[in-house]
Amino acid sequence: MVKVFDCPKSLTDMPTHYCPGCTHGIIHRLIAEVIDELGIADKAVGVAPVGCAVLAYNYFVCDMQEAAHGRAPAVATGIKRVVPEGVVFTYQGDGDLASIGCAEIVHAAARGELITTVFVNNGIYGMTGGQMAPTTLPGDKTSTSPYGRDTKKQGFPIRVSEMLATLDGPAYIARVSVHNVANIVKAKRAIKKAFEYQIAGKGFTLVEVLSTCPTNWGLTPKESLEKVQRDMMPYFPLGDYKDIEAGEKK
Amino acid sequence: MKQRVLMKGNEAIAEAAIRAGCRFFFGYPITPQNELPEYMSRRLPEVGGTFVQAESEVSAINMVYGAAGAGARVMTSSSSPGISLKQEGISYMAGAQLPAVIVNIVRGGPGLGSIQPGQGDYFQSVKGGGHGDYRLVVLAPANLQEAVDLVTEAFDIADLYRNPVLILGDGLLGQMMEPVEFRQSTPRELPAKDWATTGLCNHNGQKNVINSLVLHAIDLEAHNIHLQEKYALIKVAEQKAELLHCDDAELVVVAYGSTARIVKTAIAQLRDQGHRVGLLRPISLWPFPEDAFAKVMPVAKDFLCVEMSAGQMVEDVKLVVNGARPVHFYGRMGGIVPTPNEIATQVLQIMGVK
Amino acid sequence: MAKVTFNEERCKGCELCIHVCPVKIVIMQKKFNKRGFNPAGVSDMSKCIACAACARICPDVVISVDK
Numbered sequence: 001m002v003k004v005f006d007c008p009k010s011l012t013d014m015p016t017h018y019c020p021g022c023t024h025g026i027i028h029r030l031i032a033e034v035i036d037e038l039g040i041a042d043k044a045v046g047v048a049p050v051g052c053a054v055l056a057y058n059y060f061v062c063d064m065q066e067a068a069h070g071r072a073p074a075v076a077t078g079i080k081r082v083v084p085e086g087v088v089f090t091y092q093g094d095g096d097l098a099s100i101g102c103a104e105i106v107h108a109a110a111r112g113e114l115i116t117t118v119f120v121n122n123g124i125y126g127m128t129g130g131q132m133a134p135t136t137l138p139g140d141k142t143s144t145s146p147y148g149r150d151t152k153k154q155g156f157p158i159r160v161s162e163m164l165a166t167l168d169g170p171a172y173i174a175r176v177s178v179h180n181v182a183n184i185v186k187a188k189r190a191i192k193k194a195f196e197y198q199i200a201g202k203g204f205t206l207v208e209v210l211s212t213c214p215t216n217w218g219l220t221p222k223e224s225l226e227k228v229q230r231d232m233m234p235y236f237p238l239g240d241y242k243d244i245e246a247g248e249k250k
Numbered sequence: 251m252k253q254r255v256l257m258k259g260n261e262a263i264a265e266a267a268i269r270a271g272c273r274f275f276f277g278y279p280i281t282p283q284n285e286l287p288e289y290m291s292r293r294l295p296e297v298g299g300t301f302v303q304a305e306s307e308v309s310a311i312n313m314v315y316g317a318a319g320a321g322a323r324v325m326t327s328s329s330s331p332g333i334s335l336k337q338e339g340i341s342y343m344a345g346a347q348l349p350a351v352i353v354n355i356v357r358g359g360p361g362l363g364s365i366q367p368g369q370g371d372y373f374q375s376v377k378g379g380g381h382g383d384y385r386l387v388v389l390a391p392a393n394l395q396e397a398v399d400l401v402t403e404a405f406d407i408a409d410l411y412r413n414p415v416l417i418l419g420d421g422l423l424g425q426m427m428e429p430v431e432f433r434q435s436t437p438r439e440l441p442a443k444d445w446a447t448t449g450l451c452n453h454n455g456q457k458n459v460i461n462s463l464v465l466h467a468i469d470l471e472a473h474n475i476h477l478q479e480k481y482a483l484i485k486v487a488e489q490k491a492e493l494l495h496c497d498d499a500e501l502v503v504v505a506y507g508s509t510a511r512i513v514k515t516a517i518a519q520l521r522d523q524g525h526r527v528g529l530l531r532p533i534s535l536w537p538f539p540e541d542a543f544a545k546v547m548p549v550a551k552d553f554l555c556v557e558m559s560a561g562q563m564v565e566d567v568k569l570v571v572n573g574a575r576p577v578h579f580y581g582r583m584g585g586i587v588p589t590p591n592e593i594a595t596q597v598l599q600i601m602g603v604k
Numbered sequence: 605m606a607k608v609t610f611n612e613e614r615c616k617g618c619e620l621c622i623h624v625c626p627v628k629i630v631i632m633q634k635k636f637n638k639r640g641f642n643p644a645g646v647s648d649m650s651k652c653i654a655c656a657a658c659a660r661i662c663p664d665v666v667i668s669v670d671k
Contacts, residue, residue, distance in 0.1 A: 001607070001670045001671065002670065003668065003669070003670055004654050004656055004669040004670060004671045005656040005659040005660070005667070005668055005669035006668045006669075007665040007668065011665065015613075015614055015664065016663075016664065018663065019616075020616035020617055020618035020641070021616070021619070021620055021663065022663055023663060024663065025662070025664050025665070026660075026663050029663075029665060041450060042450040042451035042455070043449045043450075043451060044449065045447045045448075047316070054463060055463075057459050057461060061450075061457065062449075062450060063447035063448070063449055063450060063457060063458045063459070064447070064457070064458075064459045064461075065315075065316060065319050065459070065460040065461070066346075066460065066461040066462065066463055067312065067315070067316075068312060068338055068339060068342050071308070071309070071312035071315075071339070074304065074308075074309040074310075074312035074313045074315075075315055075316035075319075077302065077313050077316060078274070078276065078313035078314060078315060078317035078318070078319070078320065078324070079316040079317065079319065079320045079447060081274060081300045081302065081313075081317060082274060082300075082316075082317045082320035082321065082322040082324075082448075083320050083447075083448050083449060085449075086320075086448065086449050103305050103306060103308075103309065104305070104312070107304070107305040107309065111302075180624070180661075181624050181657045181660050181661055184660050184661065185660070214618075220619070221618040221619060221620050222619060222620060222623055
């Protein structure tokens with residue numbers, strides 16, 4: 001008998017606090033698998049956000065720092081400048097990265113900081129109880145857009161991958177999804193590429209992962225994955241938005 | 251070999267940091283401290299260090315957090331409104347027990363205020379500024395040699411106690427030029443930074459986490475008790491003050507920083523006229539130099555607190571004096587620097603009223 | 605023979621694994637684990653092809669797969 005699939009070594013065995021069906025668990029595991037496969041656990045330093053993943057420092061077997069809300073790219077900059085041989089990554093939700101942390105992510109990307117950001121986009125503020133996020137879709141009901149997001153009063157969602165891809169500092173920007181197994185496999189490939197580019201010193205890398213929030217969406221985990229495909233993907237198309245090795249921008 | 255160099259305050263502070271082993275600076279432009287980041291941007295590459303102009307003071311303090319958490323000696327500087335922006339990050343650093351040196355070249359406030367010197371940030375510096383039960387060691391130089399010496403010592407204090415240290419200057423100190431000599435501080439035995447996040451390979455596979463989140467009340471209380479115990483040690487060991495002509499002083503003027511220099515001139519004038527006046531100059535604003543007050547209390551009949559503010563340190567003077575003597579206040583705001591004559595007049599008024 | 609092992613105490617009953625199994629052998633069990641969830645399980649191990657789809661979609665690393 002050969003082990004075909006097992007828990008990655010870089011994930012602790014602590015049961016997570018995430019809701020049933022929350023895709024944070026899948027994404028954490030993909031990162032841990034990549035860290036294992038690249039053999040970088042002893043050089044990795046992760047930066048946890050404020051959001052549902054605030055306790056991420058409990059789940060990875062590597063050095064971790066907890067950042068203030070939105071500031072992970074700045075914290076990661078400080079770490080990477082001090083430990084340039086380290087593999088530094090941030091793990092951030094849509095409020096953390098695209099709202100309060102918008103300046104930090106844009107400038108870390110513009111500076112071409114040799115860090116990797118995994119951006120978990122589920123279009124809502126999970127931890128604080130379901131408020132509207134910068135990536136909430138028009139018409140979606142949240143606890144601060146109870147009548148549905150009205151673009152006239154509450155503006156439009158931000159497409160982070162497209163926005164950051166306009167900068168020269170990033171080496172790889174990709175948007176992926178984890179709504180089915182085929183896409184989970186592609187998501188892992190993108191995350192691995194992002195880390196590899198950091199290690200090779202190519203530039204800033206970011207993988208935006210379309211994700212779910214069954215609890216605050218008011219849907220079952222299965223229905224939530226369907227919402228990603230049906231509603232989120234048309235607004236946030238999947239693909240590589242920047243890859244300096246591939247030559248041209250999308 | 252002693253070598254004295256004529257330098258601008260902002261630049262002298264930067265050079266002192268570099269000589270103390272600081273190799274990382276993260277900051278943002280704001281008047282009147284711009285020469286400090288500018289100097290760092292030139293000098294740090296010369297010594298293999300790293301300078302980053304961050305996108306804001308908020309980002310800068312968080313870069314300091316990351317770098318300090320990774321075990322480096324790191325500095326940031328700003329002026330009043332920018333220090334306000336840093337308060338969240340400073341609270342996080344105190345909670346996560348991270349060492350760093352933060353420099354505030356104070357200007358007029360509140361709000362956008364002015365670019366003139368002031369002392370309106372005392373409350374912010376000593377009473378919190380950021381949220382939660384924490385303290386910063388706050389050191390207030392009154393001349394550039396002292397600024398250089400305090401910056402040098404500040405890195406050791408920060409590392410010894412795993413706490414941020416604030417150097418409270420002002421626009422006068424930042425902009426003036428005086429001769430300074432860069433010298434070593436008294437060596438202290440500093441613990442190894444085996445808690446730093448440098449990667450598992452650099453600390454025997456033991457996972458290091460830098461964090462100020464402690465969700466369970468019992469654990470957070472224990473953490474806060476530990477912080478308070480640390481602050482109690484600092485209170486005993488790190489008080490600094492200068493006493494001038496206090497042995498026979500009936501009236502003791504209390505002033506810090508640039509104001510204290512002006513007070514010294516006023517006192518010299520008054521002493522020439524035969525008046526028994528002295529100066530108690532706090533150099534550590536936190537811990538507040540209570541021991542120095544204990545020394546002057548037997549002889550002093552009045553205290554006069556002089557500040558370039560509406561009166562902030564005066565509250566701590568009143569706390570320490572605890573009703574035993576009258577505590578008077580004289581202040582100028584808006585960046586107006588009081589003259590020695592103004593201060594002398596106040597002193598004579600108080601002494602004459604008796 | 606292919607085999608999947610479910611660490612039932614880790615399962616939160618999210619049911620994502622049920623829908624991705626190509627041979628439709630993943631089911632929710634009637635019993636409860638210590639955390640009050642109905643854990644997932646397998647109805648007929650002989651049909652398992654060790655594709656690991658269930659393991660890949662599981663957010664809680666409940667499943668390990670052997671071949």
